[in-house]
Amino acid sequence: MVTRRGSRTLGLAVLLGCVAVTAIPSAGGAPTDRGDASDARRVSVEVPSLDGTIRRVWIKESDQGGTEGVAHAGVTPIQVSGPVSNRIDLVFVGDGYTRADLDTFHQHVESKWEELAAVEPFLTYRDLFNVWAVDVVSRESGVDNDPTQGVVRDTALDSYFFCFAIERLLCGNRGRAYSYASQAPAVDHVVLLANSTKYGGAGYTNGAMATASGGHPLSGQIVVHELGHSIGQLADEYQYGGPEVYTGPEPREVNVSTYTADLMAAGRLKWWRWLGEESPDGGAVGTYESAYYSLFGIYRPTENSLMRVLNSEFNLPGREAMIQQFYLLAPPLGSVGGARIHGDATVDLGLPDLVGAGYDITWYVDGSEVAAWADQETVQLDLAGRHRLDARIVDPTPYVRDEQFRDGHMTFHRSWNVS
Secondary structure, X not given: OOOOOOOOOOOOOOOOOOEOOOOOOEOOEOOOOOOOHHHEEEEEEEEEOOOOEEEEEEEXXXXXXXXXXXXXXXXXXXXXXXXXXXXXXXXXXXXXXXXXXXXXXXXXXXHHHHHHHOOOOOOOOHHHEEEEEEEOOOOOOOOEOOOOOOOOOOOOOOOEOOEOOEOOEOEOOHHHHHHHHOOOOOOOEEEEEEOOOOOOEEEEOOOOEEEEEOOOOOOOHHHHHHHHHHOOOOOOOOOOOOOOEOXXXXXXXXXXXXXXXXXXXXXXXXOHHHOOOEOOOOOEOOOEEEEOOEEEEEEEOXXXXXXXXXXXXXXXXXXXXXXXXXXXXXXXXXXXXXXXXOOOOEEEOOOOOOOOOOOEEEEEEOOEEOHHHOOOOEEEOOOOOOEEEEEEEEOOOOOOOOHHHHHHHOEEEEEEEEO
């Protein structure tokens, strides 16, 4: 397990899976023997398709050693926007990249990060992330079963397509991947990139990691979807892989529900604030039957959000949940008071940029608002004597409608004693 430093620890469970011999035969061919079936456990894994649809299957995964064969690796910063204590740290580890391929690996990481950061709300809040590339060196370029079954390459993380006899399912040695990732300054989420142009990847519904082919321009979409799970705590909105009729309790996830729109509106439940609003993924927010792996008895907010089909957008309830979790995981400012500054000081709030948006900022001197400084992140003081300087910072994004959450987690106060 890779753990987060300090008091914020995120379990990075069961993602870069390796499949044992027991498998369900498919048209893709027989599975490869990759482990001892006696040590395997069943895990739920999401498989991406070229048309953007996702299906959930159960595989048997073998535990593998986390440190065996792991060498010291260089760590290349791709984006460092702030201290690890208040940023979300995304760590890419590569497989099938030789030392001569490391420039290609860095290009693949940058490409995947840009693919991820083009999707809202990652686009607006990209400065809440640090991105690291761990330079894992393999003996040979490429990965197993690429482009076809039977191709074998000697790589650091043993990545391979046709995992569990499914062509697009890309697996690797998760223990080693975790160990390499831990060499980064901090770890919140790990992505294993394979040196391949073949479309494929993997996402695990109970994990906080993903795999993707580094050289395919759309393979990163499964990573975006998985971050919807691990950051936004969002449920899957597709209907594959579960019972036909959902008969369980009301799910804890905010984007699936047993309630109809009428019940939501009447009881102020789940996504009631968004009902009837036009959603970024298309259509109006309502209650659409089929979600959470079942056809009936369970509803999703929109027809086709990113949690249902890849190459889409988060719907409005999903986008709000993502933003809320950004602030819980990476609060850009705490409430800080008592700092002492001179009357001619330049005061900079040091806020991360919001792409295409901004903060509502109010400055006060001795309790009186300074209207001329409204919404300025940096002010130049010209004060004589002793005073108290205060700033109130609010993220006013319309994509959060829970005002209690905004007051508690998206509003910040700073204060200074001026002398």
